[in-house]
Amino acid sequence: MARTSFWAKYWCYRPVDHNLCRIVDSKKPGTWRRFSLRELHAATNNFNYDNKLGEGIMGSVYWGQLASGDQIAVKRLKVWSAKAEREFAVEVEILGRVRHKHLLSLLGYCAEGQERLIVYEYMPHLSLYSHLHGHIAADSTLNWEQRMRIAVGSAEGLAYLHHYATPTVVHRNIKASNILLDDSLDALVADFGLAKLIPEGSLPKGSLKGISGYSAPNLGKVSESCDVFSFGILLMELISGRKPIRRVGGEKQSIMEWAGPLVLDGRYPDLVDAKLEGKFHQDELIRLVQVAVLCAQSFPEERPSMQDVVEMLKEGGQQFVKPPSQHGRDGLRLDEPVLYKTSTEATEVNNIFELAQLG
Numbered sequence: 562m563a564r565t566s567f568w569a570k571y572w573c574y575r576p577v578d579h580n581l582c583r584i585v586d587s588k589k590p591g592t593w594r595r596f597s598l599r600e601l602h603a604a605t606n607n608f609n610y611d612n613k614l615g616e617g618i619m620g621s622v623y624w625g626q627l628a629s630g631d632q633i634a635v636k637r638l639k640v641w642s643a644k645a646e647r648e649f650a651v652e653v654e655i656l657g658r659v660r661h662k663h664l665l666s667l668l669g670y671c672a673e674g675q676e677r678l679i680v681y682e683y684m685p686h687l688s689l690y691s692h693l694h695g696h697i698a699a700d701s702t703l704n705w706e707q708r709m710r711i712a713v714g715s716a717e718g719l720a721y722l723h724h725y726a727t728p729t730v731v732h733r734n735i736k737a738s739n740i741l742l743d744d745s746l747d748a749l750v751a752d753f754g755l756a757k758l759i760p761e762g763s764l765p766k767g768s769l770k771g772i773s774g775y776s777a778p779n780l781g782k783v784s785e786s787c788d789v790f791s792f793g794i795l796l797m798e799l800i801s802g803r804k805p806i807r808r809v810g811g812e813k814q815s816i817m818e819w820a821g822p823l824v825l826d827g828r829y830p831d832l833v834d835a836k837l838e839g840k841f842h843q844d845e846l847i848r849l850v851q852v853a854v855l856c857a858q859s860f861p862e863e864r865p866s867m868q869d870v871v872e873m874l875k876e877g878g879q880q881f882v883k884p885p886s887q888h889g890r891d892g893l894r895l896d897e898p899v900l901y902k903t904s905t906e907a908t909e910v911n912n913i914f915e916l917a918q919l920g
């Protein structure tokens with residue numbers, strides 16, 4: 562079967578959305594600078610265990626407070642490229658220049674002796690992971706509107722990295738713990754581009770390839786489409802409140818394996834996190850589910866670009882995936898969505914679909 566093409570055909574005739582180019586202003590520009598090790602020791606109480614926010618594959622993150630009173634998060638890299646201080650600084654400075662309101666910007670770095678540290682603004686509302694599955698999950702109910710804003714915001718951040726940053730950046734590690742939430746619970750994509758600082762072979766095999774359930778099945782070259790796949794998983798996680806991988810009867814089940822039959826039966830409301838107690842926006846639910854399914858397709862060339870994703874998430878009224886009731890449960894695989902090319906056709910089906918499935 563010939564692959565690709567829908568996106569090429571559909572999107573190449575669309576006017577360019579210049580909004581994406583315009584949203585480059587950061588909420589807080591922050592002042593980029595080099596920190597001394599001494600200053601960071603003082604800020605984090607000597608990297609005290611009590612200050613530790615968590616640990617990832619590249620190192621531990623500590624909460625700290627500068628003499629100015631500003632709160633920071635300091636990532637202390639445990640594995641770093643043998644690059645000289647100067648080279649490290651150059652690479653981090655490139656990342657530091659990437660500024661967007663939905664990207665967690667770097668405030669600076671420290672490279673002294675054996676230490677390599679990266680300094681970020683501290684996000685008191687922590688990560689999406691903490692809200693959905695972590696230690697604050699029991700007390701947190703992100704409502705539908707907040708989830709929708711997180712979906713659109715993180716898509717915009719990622720689209721900026723893929724399409725407008727100079728140089729463009731493939732994130733490589735999109736997941737709920739790398740989506741941080743600001744004071745208004747808006748999303749900031751964190752940790753972008755850091756994988757570049759890690760030398761080949763210094764991490765356990767597969768650690769960046771997402772043992773956690775976010776990684777695309779297509780092996781080989783890391784590209785933007787791998788981020789798009791992970792973003793699809795993230796969307797389904799945001800809708801359902803489920804982890805990307807669960808153990809069911811001793812077997813691992815991916816979130817898409819769980820969601821697939823529900824999507825095929827058109828039971829979209831059954832995908833929604835029970836914590837929302839049925840309070841969600843039906844049209845937006847359809848949009849989120851369909852975009853999630855499109856992003857998580859097996860074949861990378863069939864996935865939309867992040868720019869397309871932003872437009873689809875923001876635009877109401879159009880359906881991009883033929884509803885399952887139109888071609889039968891056995892006829893549709895998640896990696897073979899049937900796509901509509903005209904909005905009229907889509908609208909008609911959408912109406913039938915809404916009446917039949919959600920009415």
Ligand SMILES: Nc1ncnc2c1ncn2[C@@H]1O[C@H](COP(=O)(O)OP(=O)(O)OP(=O)(O)O)[C@@H](O)[C@H]1O
Binds near residue numbers: 681
């Ligand atoms: N600026 C920040 N403000 C608040 N919490 C943060 C900040 N940066 C990171 N964290 C939290 O610190 C913890 C560790 O982050 P880290 O990025 O090291 O690991 P991770 O995201 O869990 O995994 P990975 O290493 O694969 O990215 C995570 O829970 C993350 O959400």
